[in-house]
Every structure is written in C-alpha cells, then in structure tokens.
Amino acid sequence: MDADWSADLQAVALTLKLASVVTLLLLVLGTPLAWWLAHTRSRWKAPLSALVALPLVLPPTVLGFYLLMLMGPHGLVGQATQALGIGLLPFTFTGLAIASMLYSMPFVVQPIQTAFEAIGARPLEAAATLRAGPWERFAHVALPLARRGVLTAAVLGFAHTVGEFGVVLMIGGNIPGATRVISTQLYSHVEALEYPAAHRLAALLLAFSFAVLLWVYRLRPRGALLAAGTPTA
Amino acid sequence: MSFALSRSLVALWLAALAFSARADELQVAVAANFAPAAQKIAAQFEHDTGHVVKVSVGATGKFYAQIESGAPFDVLLAADQATPARLVGEGKALPATLHTYAVGKLVLWSADPALVDAKGEVLKSNQWKHLSVADAKLAPYGQAARETLAALKLTDAVQARVVTGENIAQTLQFAQTGNAELAFVALGQVQPPDGSRVPGSMWLVPDNFYAPIRQDAVVIAATKSPKAATEFVDYLASDKARAVIKAYGYSW
Numbered sequence: 001m002d003a004d005w006s007a008d009l010q011a012v013a014l015t016l017k018l019a020s021v022v023t024l025l026l027l028v029l030g031t032p033l034a035w036w037l038a039h040t041r042s043r044w045k046a047p048l049s050a051l052v053a054l055p056l057v058l059p060p061t062v063l064g065f066y067l068l069m070l071m072g073p074h075g076l077v078g079q080a081t082q083a084l085g086i087g088l089l090p091f092t093f094t095g096l097a098i099a100s101m102l103y104s105m106p107f108v109v110q111p112i113q114t115a116f117e118a119i120g121a122r123p124l125e126a127a128a129t130l131r132a133g134p135w136e137r138f139a140h141v142a143l144p145l146a147r148r149g150v151l152t153a154a155v156l157g158f159a160h161t162v163g164e165f166g167v168v169l170m171i172g173g174n175i176p177g178a179t180r181v182i183s184t185q186l187y188s189h190v191e192a193l194e195y196p197a198a199h200r201l202a203a204l205l206l207a208f209s210f211a212v213l214l215w216v217y218r219l220r221p222r223g224a225l226l227a228a229g230t231p232t233a
Numbered sequence: 234m235s236f237a238l239s240r241s242l243v244a245l246w247l248a249a250l251a252f253s254a255r256a257d258e259l260q261v262a263v264a265a266n267f268a269p270a271a272q273k274i275a276a277q278f279e280h281d282t283g284h285v286v287k288v289s290v291g292a293t294g295k296f297y298a299q300i301e302s303g304a305p306f307d308v309l310l311a312a313d314q315a316t317p318a319r320l321v322g323e324g325k326a327l328p329a330t331l332h333t334y335a336v337g338k339l340v341l342w343s344a345d346p347a348l349v350d351a352k353g354e355v356l357k358s359n360q361w362k363h364l365s366v367a368d369a370k371l372a373p374y375g376q377a378a379r380e381t382l383a384a385l386k387l388t389d390a391v392q393a394r395v396v397t398g399e400n401i402a403q404t405l406q407f408a409q410t411g412n413a414e415l416a417f418v419a420l421g422q423v424q425p426p427d428g429s430r431v432p433g434s435m436w437l438v439p440d441n442f443y444a445p446i447r448q449d450a451v452v453i454a455a456t457k458s459p460k461a462a463t464e465f466v467d468y469l470a471s472d473k474a475r476a477v478i479k480a481y482g483y484s485w
Contacts, residue, residue, distance in 0.1 A: 068406075068412060069410060073412070074411055088362075091363060173397055173407065174368070174397035174399070175395075175397070187399070191294045191368075191371050192368075193297065
C-alpha cells in the first residue's frame with residue numbers, strides 16, 4: 001500500500017510538472033499564433049486553424065500512433081532528432097511534453113484568439129494614433145484586454161494536459177518519474193483490479209477537474225464555457 | 234408494393250429466426266497474445282458447426298473486470314490460470330468447462346535481424362537503449378520476462394532501460410516500430426504459422442527460466458448459449474484446433 005502510494009505521488013508530481021511545462025510553452029508559442037490567426041487575411045488561416053483544432057476531434061490514439069511512428073527511428077522526426085544528437089523522443093519526458101503540446105494546443109490557442117478578436121480594431125487604432133508601436137500595442141493594449149482569455153487558456157491547457165491519456169499510453173512506455181502520469185497510473189490500478197488505489201487517484205482527478213471548471217466559470221460569469229471562445233469539445 | 238415489401242420482410246425475418254435456432258452467436262474474449270490463433274480457430278469452428286464467433290481482443294485483467302460487471306461474453310480465453318479460476322470461484326464461470334488450452338513460450342525479439350543472438354547475450358550488452366516488457370502485474374508474459382531477467386541476474390542492470398507495454402500486443406508494437414530495440418513477447422506473436430522464416434531476430438527463452446505460462450479457457454456462467462459455448466471450449470482440444478495452436482508456437 002505504501003509503495004503504491006509513493007508511486008502514485010510520483011505520478012502526481014510528474015503530471016504537475018508536465019502540465020506546467022506544457023502550459024508555459026503553449027502560452028509563449030500559442031499567443032503569437034493566436035494573434036496572427038485573429039488578424040490575418042491569409043489564405044493559410046483556414047488550413048492552419050483546422051490543423052490547430054485537429055486534436056479536438058481526433059482520437060488521442062491516432063495522434064499517439066502517428067507520433068510513435070514519426071518519432072521512431074524510421075520516422076522523419078526520429079531521424080531528424082537522431083541527426084541532431086538528441087536521440088529518440090518516445091519514452092522520454094521531452095517527447096511526452098511535445099506530444100502534449102500538440103494535444104492541448106487548441107485549448108490554449110482558441111480562447112486567446114477569441115479574446116483578441118473580441119477586442120476589435122478600435123483600441124489598437126487609438127493606441128496607434130498615440131504613437132504606440134506594434135509591440136507596445138500588443139503588450140500594453142491587446143494583452144491586458146485579452147487577459148481573461150489568456151487565463152482561461154492557461155487553466156484549460158493545464159487541466160487538459162493533466163487529463164491526457166491516450167497519447168501518453170501510446171508513446172510513454174510507463175516509466176516511473178519520466179512518463180508515468182496520473183492517468184496511466186490510474187489505468188494500471190484499474191487493470192490490476194486494485195480498485196481502492198484506483199478510487200483514490202480517480203477521486204483526486206475528479207475533484208481537481210471540477211475545481212478547475214468551477215474557477216473558469218467564475219472567471220466568465222456570463223455565457224457558457226463552450227460558447228465563449230473556448231474549444232467546442 | 235408496400236404489402237409485397239412487408240411480406241418479403243416477414244419471410245426474411247422467419248428465415249433469420251429459423252437459422253438462428255440452429256446457429257448461436259458466441260462472444261469470445263481472447264487474451265492479446267492468442268488473438269491471431271484464436272481468429273483462425275474461430276473461423277474453422279464456424280465452418281464446422283455453423284455457429285458464429287465474435288472475437289474480442291484485450292488484456293485478461295480488463296476482461297475480468299468487464300465480466301464482473303456483466304459484459305456479455307460467452308467464453309474467456311485467458312492468458313493465465315488465475316483469472317479463470319477466480320471467475321469459477323465466484324460462480325461467474327462454469328467449473329466443468331475449465332481447462333488449459335495452450336502453454337505459451339517467451340521469446341526475446343528484435344526487428345533488427347542481426348541484434349538478438351541464439352543465447353540472449355545481447356541483454357548484457359550496450360547495443361540497445363530500450364527493452365520493451367509487458368506490465369508484470371497485468372500480463373503473464375510480463376511476469377515471465379521478469380522471472381527470466383531475475384534468473385539471468387540482470388534485473389537491476391537493465392531496469393533503467395525497461396519500457397512497459399500495457400499488454401503484450403503493445404509490448405511488441407514498441408519493438409516493431411523500432412522505438413525499443415528489444416522486447417519480451419510471446420512466440421505466437423512473432424512466429425508466422427506457415428513456417429516461413431521469422432522476420433527480425435529472436436532468442437527462445439529456455440523453459441527453466443520462467444514458470445510455465447498456462448492459459449486457461451472457461452465458459453462464462455451468464456452465457457445464453459451454454460451448449461455452443463461448451464462446444465467451442467471443447468473444440469480447442471480438437472486435433473484441428475491443436476494444429477493451429479502448435480503452428481503459432483504454443484503447446485498444451
């Protein structure tokens with residue numbers, strides 16, 4: 001029981017680390033992408049939007065399977081990472097983080113994009129007449145106005161990564177401290193018929209998810225979560 | 234026209250009814266390692282008896298949990314003896330039908346045709362980064378792999394390079410995609426039943442390195458077709474079925 005519990009705690013700690021890393025990186029990379037998507041008239045907008053939204057409708061096992069092939073020694077990504085001396089990504093924390101970023105991307109990009117779109121052109125034009133440069137307009141006008149969207153994005157991205165299962169199962173290899181997260185640990189408990197241990201983790205995840213959603217709804221008292229610029233799945 | 238249509242529908246329905254009176258449909262839960270052999274045996278059984286067999290493939294532990302919760306399986310072909318025995322003990326399976334249908338063999342396998350030598354010495358080398366092993370808690374082949382590593386006194390030496398597959402099929406998949414150079418899997422998974430040359434390279438682990446992997450079959454008590462289900466379980470011991478079982482690298 002004690003050994004089990006410490007393995008569970010290790011999985012919890014790893015999950016929090018993974019979700020933090022993924023959320024931070026997605027905020028850094030996703031915000032410019034959201035900005036571009038909100039303002040561009042490029043013909044690439046639709047294909048790129050579709051690509052970002054893909055994980056919403058794709059079964060995680062599809063993503064996991066393709067990543068396993070792509071990141072493997074015969075895959076394009078795998079050959080590139082080997083050539084760069086990084087080695088292969090499956091079964092590593094780095095590989096898991098990259099896969100999770102792809103998987104959670106729509107949950108971060110879409111709320112920020114919607115928030116940027118909701119600002120409209122006026123505040124930015126007003127700032128421009130006050131001689132604010134592009135960077136100042138972005139950093140001092142757009143970003144503060146979009147802060148709720150950014151906060152929603154961070155919370156949803158984090159929560160979604162915590163709940164990730166299919167992709168981890170496909171490329172993780174269930175290594176303690178590297179790729180064994182809460183969801184795969186919970187799954188192992190269920191499969192091994194260790195129901196008390198499974199209940200403990202499942203209840204923890206349930207309480208966490210509910211708390212996160214409660215917080216998100218408090219952030220946006222009006223309107224539904226799914227209608228208000230957050231992803232539709 | 235609608236009258237003619239409904240009349241022909243009734244005729245069709247009566248025909249289906251008459252047919253189903255003779256042919257039962259069986260839902261058979263099969264452990265992942267035995268899936269290819271089970272598909273073949275099921276096809277022969279269908280041909281010989283007229284019954285219809287639907288095969289579901291998965292981990293034995295998962296099937297146990299599903300049967301506990303009333304999953305509509307008629308037969309379980311487990312990867313171990315403990316699970317069917319447990320079901321019998323709980324009154325969820327028919328004791329008279331319980332028997333060992335196959336004894337599995339463990340192999341160390343690599344997709345690389347040159348990596349694995351005839352004695353498994355490669356395990357002691359640094360020519361590989363990942364060894365794929367099924368979860369010992371869930372899969373008998375994972376347990377056998379652990380016993381083999383212990384017998385070779387390599388448990389600690391390889392521990393950091395072990396990746397765990399959720400079931401034996403995923404364990405092989407890690408090695409087939411080349412992400413793990415080595416994998417402990419069932420011989421039945423990597424031996425083509427037509428006797429052609431085995432792709433990749435492998436080491437047949439000697440029997441004395443691990444406890445025999447006896448796989449038991451049993452009829453689930455809640456079955457609606459006990460006669461056909463028992464027929465199927467008995468069929469596993471027929472010469473025809475055993476030819477298939479042997480071809481896939483199992484004994485009994």
